[in-house]
Amino acid sequence: MNVRRLIPTAALAGAVALAATALTACSGAAGATGGKDGKLDVMASFYPMQFLAEQIGKEHVKVDTLTKPGVEPHDLEITPKQTAQLGEADVVLYLKTLQPAVDKAVAQSGVKNIVDAATLTKLEVHGNSGHDHGSEEGADDHSHGEAGEDPHVWLDPVKYAEIAKGVGAALEKSDPDHAADYKKNTDELLAKLGALDTEFKDGLKNTASKTFITTHSAFGYLSERYGLDQEGISGVDPESEPSPARMKELQAIAKKDNVSTVFFETLASDKTAKTLATDTGLKTDVLDPLEGITDKSQGADYFEVMRSNLKNLQKALGNK
Structure with missing residues (x-):
């Protein structure tokens, strides 16, 4: 929140006059x-x-x-x-x-x-808790930024x-x-x-599990901010295919970390999420990376969809 300092009246009047002059001078450019x-x-x-x-x-x-x-x-x-x-x-x-x-x-x-x-x-590099999450060749098609940020x-x-x-x-x-x-x-x-x-901080403070599996590794910053572990099926590109080794690894993680849900998103295919969920006996749900709003989105704008994401995470992670 911004802290506003009190400015003496005379100084304020001078500043307003100055600003008015400046605006008049550049109003042609602004217009x-x-x-x-x-x-x-x-x-x-x-x-x-x-x-x-x-x-x-x-x-x-x-x-x-x-x-x-x-x-x-x-x-x-x-x-x-x-x-x-x-x-x-x-x-x-x-x-x-x-x-x-x-x-x-x-x-x-x-x-x-x-x-x-x-x-x-500041952009950061996020992996999957140290796991390789690329395609069959072990590489993600979109290596965002110089250092894969x-x-x-x-x-x-x-x-x-x-x-x-x-x-x-x-x-x-x-x-x-x-x-x-x-x-x-x-x-x-x-x-x-x-x-x-504050809602996310309070809402994710006490959960039975901290690990969630998602098709698209878009939630690295959110995980870092609120103390969660993201395990992505594919990399930051939602369309890249995971290797059989990665799928096997995720099955083991799901078992070890009491994962209940595999998340998919609204703008990409849910095929891989459903395959993994079927193989491991897990549920599926939506975690929206908010890259676009459609009539399938769980909310009409950024704030509504983020609150739906929070609710879905709380449900999947066992909010106490």
Whole structure:
């Protein structure tokens, strides 16, 4: 939460006058940004970026996304029409290394205000508690980042809040006329993310087991934040096939750590999860990596789906 300091009235009046002069001076530039309706045109690479832009920008922005609902973001191919749209945006929000096609298009777009969420928080390398989780060849098709960094930072409310702060600052800079609103909206969003973090902390404190199995290794940051152990069937790419050795290993882990549930997600196939569950006599349930919202999602937005994830984790881990 931000602590506001009291500023003497005279100093405040001077600051307001200065700000007004500065805004008048650059109002031509600020007015030039934005579409015909005067709104700031923001292009987001996929849902978590789109959600931030909508929450912070509200009525001052028009937000489009490159990844349409139902499309698995890792597999996105960009159309020539989208490339053109991208070039016309006032602000581009993306997460470098998650979507190679987007990285390439953004680099060629020529847009002045580009915000890479990966620079607003610290990316880390996550494995499966030291286990190899690649395909038959032992390699993951998407080796995100230089050192195989995990891009799924939005699933940790604390890291997502760090990104939100950076996005808010970028919108303030791109559209100074509405800077106060962006600041206010950012502060409100940070408070909500802080409350969500507390819910997860309290909700996962006392569970019978700490280990969960999921088809997509997207929950490394969430696991680290709340003291859980993620065991992924495939790597950070949900489509990569696990080796027979990995499947055997997971059966042993499930037995040893009293795992009750194999999680799958809404945007990728549940075939592997169901095979493992059948072989081990486990249940299946949804753990949503929130890469997109569809009518199959367990909630209408980021907060609703995250709370569904919490509920499903509590059930699977035996919340006391």
